[in-house]
Amino acid sequence: MSLEKPSRDTALDVGVTEDGLDYDALADLLGGHVLDREEHVNAEGFVIRPDEVQEVLSTLKEEAGFDHCACVTAQEYDDRYESIYHLRKFDDPTQELSIVVPSPKDDPHNESAARVYDTADWHEREAYDLVGIDYDDHPDLRRILLPETWQGHPLSQDYNQDQPQIVSLREHANPLEDDKRSEDDPDTMFVNIGPHHPATHGVLHVETVLDGEQIADLEPDIGYLHRCEEQMCQQGTYRHQIMPYPDRWDYISAGILNEWAYARAAEDLADIDVPEYAQVIRTMSAEMCRIASHELALATFALDVFGDFTAVFQYGIRDREIVQNLLEDLTGQRLMFNYLRLGGVAWDLPEPREEYFEKIRDFLDDLPHKLEEVHDLVTGNEIFQMRCVDTGVLSKEQVKQYGATGPVARGSGVDYDLRRDDPYGYYDELDWNVVTEEGGDNFSRVLVRLREVEESARIIEQCVDLLEQWPEDDREIQANVPRTLRPDPDKEIYRSVEGAKGELGIYIRSDGTDKPARFKIRSPCFSNLQTLPEMSQGEYIPDMIASLGSLDIVLGEVDR
Amino acid sequence: MSSDQTPPAVEDVSTQEARMGDGADDRFNSTLREAFGSTPFILTKFDKFMNWVRGSSMFMLQFGIACCSIEMIHTYAIKHDLDRFGSGVPRASPRQADVIIVPGTIVSKFAPRMKRVYDQMPEPKFVVSMGSCTISGGPFQEGYNVIKGAEEIIPVDIHVPGCPPRPEALIYGVAKLQERIAEGESSPVTVKPYELEQFGDLEQDELVDKLASEIDEEDLVMRYNWNDSP
Numbered sequence: 001m002s003l004e005k006p007s008r009d010t011a012l013d014v015g016v017t018e019d020g021l022d023y024d025a026l027a028d029l030l031g032g033h034v035l036d037r038e039e040h041v042n043a044e045g046f047v048i049r050p051d052e053v054q055e056v057l058s059t060l061k062e063e064a065g066f067d068h069c070a071c072v073t074a075q076e077y078d079d080r081y082e083s084i085y086h087l088r089k090f091d092d093p094t095q096e097l098s099i100v101v102p103s104p105k106d107d108p109h110n111e112s113a114a115r116v117y118d119t120a121d122w123h124e125r126e127a128y129d130l131v132g133i134d135y136d137d138h139p140d141l142r143r144i145l146l147p148e149t150w151q152g153h154p155l156s157q158d159y160n161q162d163q164p165q166i167v168s169l170r171e172h173a174n175p176l177e178d179d180k181r182s183e184d185d186p187d188t189m190f191v192n193i194g195p196h197h198p199a200t201h202g203v204l205h206v207e208t209v210l211d212g213e214q215i216a217d218l219e220p221d222i223g224y225l226h227r228c229e230e231q232m233c234q235q236g237t238y239r240h241q242i243m244p245y246p247d248r249w250d251y252i253s254a255g256i257l258n259e260w261a262y263a264r265a266a267e268d269l270a271d272i273d274v275p276e277y278a279q280v281i282r283t284m285s286a287e288m289c290r291i292a293s294h295e296l297a298l299a300t301f302a303l304d305v306f307g308d309f310t311a312v313f314q315y316g317i318r319d320r321e322i323v324q325n326l327l328e329d330l331t332g333q334r335l336m337f338n339y340l341r342l343g344g345v346a347w348d349l350p351e352p353r354e355e356y357f358e359k360i361r362d363f364l365d366d367l368p369h370k371l372e373e374v375h376d377l378v379t380g381n382e383i384f385q386m387r388c389v390d391t392g393v394l395s396k397e398q399v400k401q402y403g404a405t406g407p408v409a410r411g412s413g414v415d416y417d418l419r420r421d422d423p424y425g426y427y428d429e430l431d432w433n434v435v436t437e438e439g440g441d442n443f444s445r446v447l448v449r450l451r452e453v454e455e456s457a458r459i460i461e462q463c464v465d466l467l468e469q470w471p472e473d474d475r476e477i478q479a480n481v482p483r484t485l486r487p488d489p490d491k492e493i494y495r496s497v498e499g500a501k502g503e504l505g506i507y508i509r510s511d512g513t514d515k516p517a518r519f520k521i522r523s524p525c526f527s528n529l530q531t532l533p534e535m536s537q538g539e540y541i542p543d544m545i546a547s548l549g550s551l552d553i554v555l556g557e558v559d560r
Numbered sequence: 561m562s563s564d565q566t567p568p569a570v571e572d573v574s575t576q577e578a579r580m581g582d583g584a585d586d587r588f589n590s591t592l593r594e595a596f597g598s599t600p601f602i603l604t605k606f607d608k609f610m611n612w613v614r615g616s617s618m619f620m621l622q623f624g625i626a627c628c629s630i631e632m633i634h635t636y637a638i639k640h641d642l643d644r645f646g647s648g649v650p651r652a653s654p655r656q657a658d659v660i661i662v663p664g665t666i667v668s669k670f671a672p673r674m675k676r677v678y679d680q681m682p683e684p685k686f687v688v689s690m691g692s693c694t695i696s697g698g699p700f701q702e703g704y705n706v707i708k709g710a711e712e713i714i715p716v717d718i719h720v721p722g723c724p725p726r727p728e729a730l731i732y733g734v735a736k737l738q739e740r741i742a743e744g745e746s747s748p749v750t751v752k753p754y755e756l757e758q759f760g761d762l763e764q765d766e767l768v769d770k771l772a773s774e775i776d777e778e779d780l781v782m783r784y785n786w787n788d789s790p
Contacts, residue, residue, distance in 0.1 A: 146705065147669045149771055149781075154704040161704045162787050164767055169672040169756065169780040195670065196677050198622050198652045202629070203670055224670040225626055227693075228703030235702065244699065251627035296630070317637040324634075335631060335724055556626055 014064040021095050029064060030056055041268055041493035043096035045084065050103045050110030054137070057085065057099065057116040065089055066097060067400050069117035071494065071522035073507045074127030076156050081108035081133050085120070086494045086507070086522070090400055090414060093422045093503075098494065109134035112141075119403035122530050130155040130230070145223035145559055155230065188216055191541070195224045199304050199545045202555035206532075206548070213540055218533045226559040233519040238266055238485040239342060242519075247336040249523065250557040253292040253324065254500040256285045256331075259340040264424055265495035265506040266342050270487045275476040276426070277467075278344040283426040284463035285330055285339065287456040288323050293500035294407075294449040294456075295320040297552040301446060302378055304549035305387050312377055319370055322363050329356060342485070344478030349467065360464050367457050371450060379447065388443040392535040392547030395440060402534070403527040406502025407452065408551055411445035413438040418498040430462045442543075442550040449552070484514050494522075501525050501552060521560050525553040607744065614658070614684065615646075615741035618734075621657035621681065622650035625674075626664025628691040628724040635727040647734055654680040659737070661730070662716075665693035665700055666707040672782045675756050678714045686746060688733050689716045692723045699723065707784075712754050715747040753788060756780045 015025035023044045027034050030046065033056050038045035048056050060066045066087040073084040085099040103110045112135035113120035124135045125144040132153030135141055143150060147167040152159050194205040203224035209217040229245055236242040246258035260282060267274060274282075299316025306312060324334050329350050331339040339346050350356050378384055394404070399412045409416050417434040419427040435451040437444035489512030496505030502524030511517035528551050536544035620642075624632065635642050642648040651657045654677045666674060678687070687710070692698030694710040701708055710716050717740060720733035740746065760777035762768050775781060 149774055150668075151767065151770075159704070164786065165668060165784045166759075166762070166767060166771055166775070166781050167668050167672055167784070168759070168775050169676065169782070170775075195673050196623060196654075202624055202626070203673075224667065224673070225665065226667055226669065226705050227626075227665045227700040228705050229700075231703055232700060248627055248699070251630055253630065314638050317634065318639075321634070321639050334726060335627065 016095065021097070023097075026060075026064060026097065030059060033059075038098075038100060038492075040098055041491060042495060043098050045098035045100040045492070047100045047102065050101050051136075053085075053099075053101055053111035053113055054116055057087075057113050060087060060097065060099075061116055065091070066095075068093070069113065069119050069123075069403055070496065070503060071505055071507065071520065072113070072120055072123035072127055073494075073518070073520040074131040074133050074155075075509065075518040075520075076131060078157075080105055081131065083110060083124075083127060083133060084492075084494075084507070085113060086505070090409075090416050093416070093418060093496075096494070098492075103133060107134075108132065109136055111136050112138035114138055117403070118401040119527050119530060122526065126526075129153065132156045143223075145226040147223070154228070193541075195221075200548065201300060201553060204529075204548075204553070204555055204558070206544075208541065208544070210541070214538050215536050215541065215544055218536055218544065220529055220532055222529070222555070222558050224559065225555045227556075229560040230519050230521060233521075234516055237514045238270070238487070238516070239481070239483065239514070242266075242516075243340065243342075244336065244338045247338060248556060249521065249560060250293070250499060250501060250504070250525070250554050251335065252296050252500070252554050253320070253327070253335055254289045255335065255337040256282070256289045256327075256339055257293075257497065257499045258504060259337070260286055260425070261495070261497045261499065261504040261506050263340045263342060264497055265493055265508055266485075268495055269491055269493045269508055269510060270342070270481075270485050272343045272479055272481055274344055275479055277470060277475050278477045278479075279426045280463050280466050280470075281345050281349065281477070282340060283430070284460050284467070285327065285337075285345075286425070287459045287463075288327055289337075290456045290500050291453050291460075292320050292323040292327070294453050295323070297449055297500075298374065298378070298446065301546075301549040301552070302384075304545050305384055312374075315370075315374065315377065319367075322366075326360060326363060329359070341478060341481075343481040344476075348475060348477050353468075357464055357468055360460065364457050364461055364464075367453070371453065374450065379443070379450065385443065387542070387546050388441065388446065388550070389439075390441050390443075391539060391543040392442045392550060393440050394531055394535050398531060398534050399440075402531045404502070404531050405524050405527065406499070407445055407448045408502065408528045408531070410434070410436045411448045411550075412440035416503075418496060418503055422496070424497060426463070426466075427459070430459055432458050432462075442546045445550040445552075486510075486512060486514050488512065496522065499524055501554065501557065502528060504557075523557040523560060525551075525555075525557040526560075529553050529558055611744045612742050615738040618647040618659045618686075618738070618741075619649050619651050619657045620647060621654055621660040621677070622652045623660055623677070624663060625666065625670070626693070628663035628693075631724045631727055632661055632663045632690060632730065635730045640727040640731060642731060642734065645731065645735060645738070647738070654678070655682065657681050658684070659686045659688060659734075661688045661690050662694045662710045662714075663690040663724075665698065666710060666713065667703075667705045668707065668782075668784055669705075671707050671713050671754060672756055672780065674710075675713050675754075675782070679756075684746065686718075686737055686741065687714055687716045688718045688720060688730075688737055690720050690722075690725055690730060690733070692721060695719050695721060707754070711752070713752055715749050715752070717747045754782050754784060756782055 015022040034046045036047035068088045071086040081103045083101045088096045101110045129143040189210045191208045194200040195203040205221035207219045246262045247255040295316045299313045302312035331337040399409045432455045487510035492509045494507045496503045505522035507520040508516045509518040535547045689710040697706045697708040700706045718733045718737045759775045759779045759781045
């Protein structure tokens with residue numbers, strides 16, 4: 001069947017058994033490093049000493065095959081700080097392991113994992129910025145989301161939100177005054193791109209250093225849209241108050257995909273079963289969101305590469321409007337759907353149902369022709385190919401090192417899609433394929449998105465067939481969920497779904513109240529953006545712009 | 561080779577005549593023209609005329625911040641097509657723009673940049689604030705990093721509420737702005753709670769002393785006194 005995984009090599013499967021991971025074997029592998037073992041909902045957590053992080057993680061990476069450091073969660077307890085490294089495998093993401101690193105309250109620091117997983121670099125900077133844990137041996141530990149002159153660490157317990165802050169504007173220094181960045185290389189020139197720039201897809205700030213015309217050094221500076229999403233979610237109650245926020249992480253109309261990330265994590269945390277009928281509706285609407293998101297990704301990418309606001313861009317928007325109309329009929333909203341509920345969806349399909357199905361089918365019927373048009377206009381275009389083929393190349397190893405996921409990973413031939421590998425919703429009952437391309441360049445990433453639109457259309461079609469035949473007396477859209485949810489204290493879970501941009505994960509720790517004690521968002525764009533310096537080293541600025549466009553980041557999700 | 565060919569037959573009418581056809585082109589005889597009758601003059605106050613012109617041809621700044629910018633893109637694009645209302649030319653440079661639509665949440669790191677972009681626009685300039693975040697901080701109002709509305713930073717002419725506002729709502733807001741401009745109104749430019757100022761000019765206190773080693777005297781800074789926010 002198409003959903004079967006290609007066979008993988010068996011050298012790195014310590015503790016892999018038929019029914020999941022054997023954590024005892026993994027603990028044996030680590031020997032005395034494991035101080036204690038915790039039970040998280042998604043996996044076991046091994047508690048280790050703060051000065052043995054590198055050793056433990058490299059053992060797990062080299063010998064047990066945990067090549068994907070999905071997320072680093074930092075949090076403060078009453079008596080300690082804690083960093084959790086959520087590890088999993090690109091080959092089989094259901095094999096998960098959390099490495100829990102406690103550090104003392106008075107001087108919180110532990111060894112950095114950035115030497116083992118490149119992706120931990122930014123994740124640990126974020127942990128330092130928001131929670132205030134110091135990471136020893138980190139290559140470049142400074143604030144990432146908040147301004148450098150910020151006082152205090154906002155997600156730590158004693159943070160006073162009312163204290164005044166001073167933010168400087170110095171990044172806008174005149175580049176010509178400061179064009180010699182280093183003593184031994186006097187020919188470099190500093191170019192400041194953003195945060196207000198048409199090609200940065202929002203408020204990204206890219207500091208580039210040019211040597212001649214080639215990029216010698218590049219650093220994305222993020223945080224211009226850091227709107228405290230984690231704090232907001234920690235202040236909301238599980239049942240209703242959190243759900244509107246996921247819509248605003250990846251706001252390119254990928255709302256339902258994001259909502260699903262929260263729904264999945266919270267439902268697993270509180271043991272809620274979702275009725276099948278609701279799962280089909282979720283699957284269908286989520287794939288509509290994916291199409292809408294990929295259409296805009298293509299439109300803005302074409303805008304970056306062709307630089308015209310007229311033809312290709314408008315084609316993308318035209319197709320998107322149709323999907324948005326479908327979603328509006330379903331949810332009542334054009335962009336911020338707030339449609340999923342814990343245990344189901346907000347309401348059933350719009351009446352008359354036949355008319356709605358008809359509309360969806362019309363859209364699906366027109367789609368192949370439209371995609372052909374797009375291929376004629378974009379991917380078949382010689383200028384486009386010259387800009388995109390073999391520029392911004394990202395190798396498989398780099399993808400894994402940086403934890404890139406979604407179309408970025410699949411464009412580099414990493415066959416990783418959580419809809420298939422860690423099934424949820426109704427995906428494993430349906431017939432569809434995971435799209436991969438081997439090129440790893442800008443062109444491959446665009447192709448992956450376009451072909452994913454076709455696959456999404458297949459999924460929607462099957463869902464419509466199912467919904468049409470669903471018996472009328474069995475249309476249960478909502479499970480029985482208590483009005484106030486209070487998951488058991490100290491339950492921890494990390495769950496992820498395949499968002500439009502990649503693995504969108506959420507870590508929740510409950511403390512017995514109706515609000516999460518820690519709510520951590522693992523955003524795919526945050527990790528994907530980290531690959532930008534690798535992709536554009538030695539390339540020209542226009543190629544960097546194309547790479548940035550093909551990464552398809554959305555700043556709401558990068559900064560959260 | 562070309563000399564062998566017979567030249568194209570010269571016709572009696574000139575190109576210009578051929579294009580003109582018979583008499584004046586009646587496409588120019590619009591209903592407006594008819595309404596004026598035979599007189600080709602309008603009598604009006606110069607200021608009034610200028611205001612009408614200003615409102616009827618606005619250059620927008622291509623400026624995206626957050627979620628609302630997606631709806632703003634849709635407003636510019638087909639289906640809603642803001643251009644129909646004489647205000648649909650997004651300019652990438654603030655130096656060429658008359659109107660800035662502020663589409664999204666403003667956070668502490670971005671506010672100084674936005675102020676700078678606003679300052680770079682030539683007078684007269686107008687601001688449409690789009691979405692709840694630019695009115696009060698919206699759903700993120702309680703965030704530690706969020707500015708409670710665009711009016712803390714720059715003067716705003718029109719607020720368009722919604723999270724996000726539908727394109728129709730934004731068009732209504734822009735139309736209202738045009739109405740205001742045509743009537744010669746705009747928001748007074750006043751001192752805002754958060755202004756860009758030189759670090760050396762800040763009042764000395766604990767925080768300023770602490771940062772003195774990190775920030776130069778001449779650096780522009782924005783100081784947030786969260787407690788004083790409305």
